[in-house]
Amino acid sequence: MSYYVGIDLGGTNIKAGVVDGEGKLLNKLSIKTNADRAMEDIIHDMGKLAADAIKDAGFEVKDIEAIGIGSPGTPDNEDGLLVYSSNLPFNNAPMRKLIREVIDLPVYIDNDANCAAMAEAVAGAAKGTKESVTITLGTGVGAGVIVRGRIYSGFNQAGSEFGHTVLVSGGVQCGCGRKGCFEQYASATALARMTKEAAAEHPESLLNEVYKEFGEWNAQIAFVALKKGDKVAADVVDMYTSYLADGLANAINAFMPEILVVGGGVCNEGDPLLIPMREKTMSRPYFGPGVPKTRIELAQMGNDAGIVGAAMMGKSCVDDGMNGI
Ligand SMILES: [Zn+2]
Structure with missing residues (x-):
């Protein structure tokens, strides 16, 4: 060894x-x-x-x-x-x-x-595959692409910045200089922003109560309020998982990894996130009839x-x- x-x-x-x-x-x-x-x-x-x-x-x-x-x-x-x-x-x-x-x-x-x-490709969720993509939902959206068992990052090693592909033309300003990047709609920071905006629009929503428990707008509030049956929170999670699924489906279409690994703190929310994320994502990529489909797995390496x-x-x-x- x-x-x-x-x-x-x-x-x-x-x-x-x-x-x-x-x-x-x-x-x-x-x-x-x-x-x-x-x-x-x-x-x-x-x-x-x-x-x-x-x-x-x-x-x-x-x-x-x-x-x-x-x-x-x-x-x-x-x-x-x-x-x-x-x-x-x-x-x-x-x-x-x-x-x-x-x-x-x-x-x-x-x-x-x-x-x-x-x-993830060597010892985690994509172990045993040669083609995988790992997307990490954190403060930003990190992405890594593995092709034939090797990191792919372009001629200048600056590539695979999938978080900075535009999901919403003319959308939310991103730190990279463009507007509407995937990162601005799928990161934990983005979910916190969506939660805050929805709470301001709906003063009656439980989101405002849950916010008081945390003392800051974060990515957990929407899921806590969702579990308590709040309709506005359900809409926030629905919106977030739709954006997320669009971006993940784009990554699948671009790279067709055998396994798409998704990680980051947001994934700790479990089924309320993962079920809609998987269902929406898998309905969107362009898989022709009979073409093997990408699998989505949670990151394991922590x-x-x-x-x-x-x-x-x-x-x-x-x-x-x-x-x-
Ligand atoms: Zn960007």
């Missing part, structure tokens, strides 16, 4: 662990990112955390094949850079070079949503997706003979 280190770089925490060649996570360490410090310090700490993780798992550096890093933003895995990140102070950050100043292993870099998709996916991305680079030094 060969072993890899996965590093999950986030705006709040940096997590690292040793992962075996089948995607099994052996251990997990975490430190604060403290994103306001110098880029060099953050990256050197990532290298130290990788070294600590190797030791903690009972291995030596020579037992490890490579380090994979999953980071927000757009990487350049050829040159070992993080070209751009919207929430970290990195511009053409020489990640491979700086990590290798701390630890002598090949280093590979990819986007965090792509790594999450890799984790908080470990970043580490496992980064490590397995590193493995795929090693297997492909990519230079990581």
